[in-house]
Amino acid sequence: MSPSLSTRRLKLNAFTADDAVELHALFADPETHTIGSGPFTAFEQTERWIAARVTAQHDHGLCWYALRCSETGLLVGNCGMLKGRTSFEEPEIGYLIRASHRSRGYATEAATAVLEQCQAAGIRRVWASIRPHNTASRHIATRLGMHVDHTDNDGLLFYVIDLHPTDLADQQVRRASQIVGLKVTVRDPGVKSPKDCCQDSPGQ
Ligand SMILES: CC(C)(COP(=O)(O)OP(=O)(O)OC[C@H]1O[C@@H](n2cnc3c(N)ncnc32)[C@H](O)[C@@H]1OP(=O)(O)O)[C@@H](O)C(=O)NCCC(=O)NCCS
Secondary structure, eight states: OOSEEEOSSEEEEEOOGGGHHHHHHHHTOTTTOOSTTOSOOSHHHHHHHHHHHHHHHHHHOOOEEEEEETTTOOEEEEEEEEOTTSOSSSOEEEEEEOGGGOSSSHHHHHHHHHHHHHHHTTOOEEEEEEOTTOHHHHHHHHHTTOEEEEEOTTOOEEEEEESOHHHHHHHHHHHHHHHHTOOOOOOOTTSOOHHHHHSOOTTO
16 A cells, blocks of 8 residues: 555545654544544553554555645544454554544545555455444445445444455356366456446445
8 A cells, every 4th residue: 555645635644653742632532532442541552553553554565544634734533454353454444533623524535545545455355343323434434335244243343345346256256167167267357347447436
């Protein structure tokens, strides 16, 4: 994944230790950091959070981005990919937006760009684990083209999106042909057909 992206209104840069002070202001805000172990009470929690993302980027190429307003440079939130409850091969997407800047489409805008990066990086499937009461996040996941795959014992919803559905279909054809002993020719996934080129981007 590219460490720097931009969208219509946002600049996305993979987190570094230099972002810790600004990010901690978001993570320590109880109105903003309403998930997981938030709000953070100690600066070291934010430092550890960034360090884990830097390691995931170094070891697995997964990026978690600081989202900054293009015009002002203000840190409005974060969005990115991590192993989470799934795997490095099929990672989870996550997002958080400063409470004062919600319902302006920032999370959807950033997550759309991040999913496009995942697709370009060859990541086959992306997951999102969302609490049932988190209506805004569920709404975003649906707008991104994700659907609920399963629910765990705690009621956590696991949304998923196939970023390379044609490749998956090809795999299924190969598997089926092996079972019945057929010889099939499957299109080289590296060669784009006109149909691929016309496919909508995730979240559009
Ligand atoms: C979830 C979160 C990232 C959304 O950020 P955001 O920038 O406000 O999201 P967007 O504006 O892109 O989209 C939110 C969508 O949810 C809708 N929405 C928001 N609150 C809603 C609610 N209570 N009920 C129904 N829909 C709601 C909005 O209308 C919008 O949909 P629309 O674009 O079709 O109008 C933000 O609320 C947040 O940071 N929450 C805490 C962290 C979190 O929950 N992260 C996700 C963990 S799974």
